[in-house]
Amino acid sequence: MRFMRQxxxxxxxxxxxxxxxxxxxxxxxxxxKFLIEIWHNLNLxxxxxxxxxxxxxxxxxxxxxxxxxxxxxxxxxxxxxxxLLFSIVLAFITFSLGKKWADGAVYxxxxxxxxxxxxxIAILQLGIVWVYKMFGNVQVSFxxxxxxxxxxxxxxxxxxxxxxxxxxxEIRAFIEENEKQYTEFALGKGLSKFQIIFxxxxxxxVGSLYFNSKxxxxxxxxxLFMVEYxxxxxxxxxxxxxYHSPIVLTVxxxxxxxxxxxxxxxxEALLKPWLRMSGDI
Numbered sequence: 001m002r003f004m005r006q007x008x009x010x011x012x013x014x015x016x017x018x019x020x021x022x023x024x025x026x027x028x029x030x031x032x033k034f035l036i037e038i039w040h041n042l043n044l045x046x047x048x049x050x051x052x053x054x055x056x057x058x059x060x061x062x063x064x065x066x067x068x069x070x071x072x073x074x075x076x077x078x079x080x081x082x083x084l085l086f087s088i089v090l091a092f093i094t095f096s097l098g099k100k101w102a103d104g105a106v107y108x109x110x111x112x113x114x115x116x117x118x119x120x121i122a123i124l125q126l127g128i129v130w131v132y133k134m135f136g137n138v139q140v141s142f143x144x145x146x147x148x149x150x151x152x153x154x155x156x157x158x159x160x161x162x163x164x165x166x167x168x169x170e171i172r173a174f175i176e177e178n179e180k181q182y183t184e185f186a187l188g189k190g191l192s193k194f195q196i197i198f199x200x201x202x203x204x205x206v207g208s209l210y211f212n213s214k215x216x217x218x219x220x221x222x223x224l225f226m227v228e229y230x231x232x233x234x235x236x237x238x239x240x241x242x243y244h245s246p247i248v249l250t251v252x253x254x255x256x257x258x259x260x261x262x263x264x265x266x267x268e269a270l271l272k273p274w275l276r277m278s279g280d281i
Contacts, residue, residue, distance in 0.1 A: 010257055015041060018250030041250050051251065053243045061251060065239065069255050071149065072224060072235035078151065079158030079220055084213065086159065087166035088202075094167075095174045095197060102171050109164040109171075154227050161223075162216045169212050173205040210271055217260060 019037035023029060044051055051061035094105045174197070177183070183196055225237035240252050 007261065010261070011254075014250060014253045014257060017253060018246045021246060037246055041247055044247050045250070045254075051247060053245065053248050061248065065236075065248075065251060065255070068234055068239040069236045069252070071233070072228070072237065073256075073259060075151065075154045075158065075227070075233075075235065076217075076220055076224060078155035079162070080213070080217060082155060082159040083163040083166055083216060083220075084209075086163040087170055088209075090163075090167050091170040091174060092197060092202075094171060095178075095201075096194060099175070099178075102175060106168050106171050109168040112161070112164045115161065150231060150233065154231055154233065157227055158220050158223060162219055165219070166209070166212060166216055170205060170209060173208045174201055177201040177204050206271060210267065214264065221256070 015038050018041055019034055022037040023031065023034040048062050049060075052058045053061045053064070090105075095102050178201060182200065224235070225241070227233070228235045228237045229241075236252055236256070240249055
C-alpha cells in the first residue's frame, strides 16, 4: 500500500513537472493552461502510438527515446554500482585500521565532497590530454564521436563524489555500531575484528546504506546532464535538452522513475531481513 501511494504521488508530480512550462509566461501565471496541458499529456500517455517529438521533422517518440535512455541508464547504474563497491570496500579497510584512521577519513571525505563535479570533469579531461601528449596514446576514449560511445570515464566521473558521500556515512554508521555492547561481547568470544565488522557491524548498517543510496541516485541524476554535455554523449538528458517539450519531458521522467522504482522495490524485497534486523522497516 505504501508503494502504491508513492507511485501515484510521484506519477502526479511528474505530470505536473512535465506541464510546468505552460504554467508561466513571462511574469504571468496561467493555471488553466497548466491543467489543460496535464490533461493533454495524460491522454497522450494513454495512446503511446500518438507520441511524437521534433519540430521540423516529426518522429515517433516510441521507440526512438529508448536508445538514449538505455545509454544513460547504463552510465548511471554503472556509477551507482561503482560508488557502492568503492565506498563499502574503503569503509572496511579504513575502519579496520582503527578509529583515528576512520575519523581522519571522515574529515577528508567531507572536503572532497565539496568539490564541484565540473571541476572533477575538467581535471580528468586535462589529465587524459596530458597522458596523450606525453605517451602519444590513450586507451580510453574521453568524448563520444558519431556512433562511438564512451562508458568508462563517465561512470568514473559520476561515481567519484557520491562514493565519498556514501563512504563518510558508512564510516559514521560503523563507528556508532562499534560503540554498542555486542561488539565487546563478540570480541570476548574470540571473534576477529574483521569478522565483527563483516558479520555484525556491516549487516546492521545495511539499512542506512540502502536509504542513503536513494539520495545518492538523485545526486547522480542531477549531475548526469553535465556529464553528457561535457563528454558529447547523446543520452536521455541531452535528448530532453534537444527536443524539449512537455510530453518529451514527461515520458523521459516516467521512464527514469519506473526503472529506479522497480530496482528499489526489488532491492528492498531482497534486503528485507537485513532491513528489519537494523530497524529501518
